Amino acid sequence: xxxxxxxxxxTNVLIIGPGGREHAxxxxxxxxxxxxxxxxxxxxxxxxxxxxxVPLNCDxxxxxxxxxxxxxxxDHKVGMxxxxxxxxxxxxxxxxxxKPGRHVFGPTKDGARLEADKAYAKDLMRACRIPTADAxxxxxxxxxxxxxxxxETPVVVKASGLAKGKGAIVTKNTEEALDALRRCxxxxxxxEAGETVVVEERLVGQEVSILALVDGRNIFVLDPxxxxxxxxxxxxxxxxxxxxxxxxxxxxxxxMMATIEREVLVPTVDALRRDGIDFKGVLYAGLMLTxxxxxxxxxxxxFGDPETQTLMMRMKGDLYDVLAACCEGRLDEADLTFTNTxxxxxxxxxxxxxxxxxxxxxxTGIEVAEEDQDVKVFHAGTKLEKNGDLVTAGGRVLNVxxxxxxxxxxxxxxxxxxxxxxxxxxxxxxxxxxxxx
Ligand code: AMP
Ligand code: GLY
Numbered sequence: 448x449x450x451x452x453x454x455x456x457x458t459n460v461l462i463i464g465p466g467g468r469e470h471a472x473x474x475x476x477x478x479x480x481x482x483x484x485x486x487x488x489x490x491x492x493x494x495x496x497x498x499x500x501v502p503l504n505c506d507x508x509x510x511x512x513x514x515x516x517x518x519x520x521x522d523h524k525v526g527m528x529x530x531x532x533x534x535x536x537x538x539x540x541x542x543x544x545x546k547p548g549r550h551v552f553g554p555t556k557d558g559a560r561l562e563a564d565k566a567y568a569k570d571l572m573r574a575c576r577i578p579t580a581d582a583x584x585x586x587x588x589x590x591x592x593x594x595x596x597x598x599e600t601p602v603v604v605k606a607s608g609l610a611k612g613k614g615a616i617v618t619k620n621t622e623e624a625l626d627a628l629r630r631c632x633x634x635x636x637x638x639e640a641g642e643t644v645v646v647e648e649r650l651v652g653q654e655v656s657i658l659a660l661v662d663g664r665n666i667f668v669l670d671p672x673x674x675x676x677x678x679x680x681x682x683x684x685x686x687x688x689x690x691x692x693x694x695x696x697x698x699x700x701x702x703m704m705a706t707i708e709r710e711v712l713v714p715t716v717d718a719l720r721r722d723g724i725d726f727k728g729v730l731y732a733g734l735m736l737t738x739x740x741x742x743x744x745x746x747x748x749x750f751g752d753p754e755t756q757t758l759m760m761r762m763k764g765d766l767y768d769v770l771a772a773c774c775e776g777r778l779d780e781a782d783l784t785f786t787n788t789x790x791x792x793x794x795x796x797x798x799x800x801x802x803x804x805x806x807x808x809x810x811t812g813i814e815v816a817e818e819d820q821d822v823k824v825f826h827a828g829t830k831l832e833k834n835g836d837l838v839t840a841g842g843r844v845l846n847v848x849x850x851x852x853x854x855x856x857x858x859x860x861x862x863x864x865x866x867x868x869x870x871x872x873x874x875x876x877x878x879x880x881x882x883x884x
Contacts, residue, residue, distance in 0.1 A: 528551045757848060760790040
């Protein structure tokens, strides 16, 4: 593959995706002297305030979408495209947008398969002896049932394909496991994504998110963070897209990070390279810290949401330079460090989330919350109405981030900021970081 050449700067950037991750990336990119204007497709109410939203739904990759993005980039002199979410990556959007004179940040379809096909990811881990939960893959419901009935220990049933983060069902006993298999394979609750199912051993321990930039060859590991997937305080209630994150997490010290890099990240990138995959983007390993060491729960092939919000808050230096270095295969030259503060991100959600919820509720108080210099509010699911009103437009509405010298200080500030913000039905978890406090 020819080495991509640098793009003439300053240039315009297009960020694909609708949420808080994209708002945070755009906010950081806008601070670069190399970036003139940031466009978001489709963006949200927050991104509309720092750049320009382009009304394109990028979840499903089609020739029409690719043409529309290409025309837009030509007309608006876009030199870099950053793809946020997994669906367009898995659909091959990065492959189809690749062109000389333009950087596309995000892996190609064969790289994104690591996230979009859990059965494939398991095979890769097994082949490279990467520590992960024991698992077996099934396409046939009866065989999966027989396997589960013969197991003594609890399992996790996972739809192999992309299921908006909801395809992993953690079960306590055989009855629940059989019910999960029925939901995936008989009721087809996750559609095609659940036609193949991975049944794996249920691990216990603390979960951490390890995100690394990869330029095809070099790996740059970002500070570790801990997400909170469950809706309720004390990790109770249903799984969500993530209720809050703090970064860095003291659960990972330098020695543990070196182990993770050596046992997980390096062999993964090596395996991709052996398969001829030039992975450029973020490799995100969701790990369980078990008594037997860190084990991979899943790979994602994109920036985590809301992990990225805390990383962008703490990142020093120029994000454009870092992403360009990644696209140009010279990540070893990138200047990337983080502040020594802790950042907490609390997700303010719509009442009912992750179940059904109402939209269109007026949001107030963001400016008041941001009067504290250590607070920044990213928008996850909001919409700016024509009259200038900001209203809710999703389950996770706002990502309220705050710095602190300690985790407790950061959390207190983030919670205090949330208390200043109002919309009908709003709720959030006040206990982000409780597992290490
Ligand atoms: P995944 O989509 O694979 O990341 O799974 C979503 C969530 O399910 C994870 O964040 C964990 O909380 C939980 N989970 C996944 N795999 C396992 C496992 N093998 N053991 C225990 N919990 C798991
Ligand atoms: N924070 C979890 C994810 O991005 O998948």
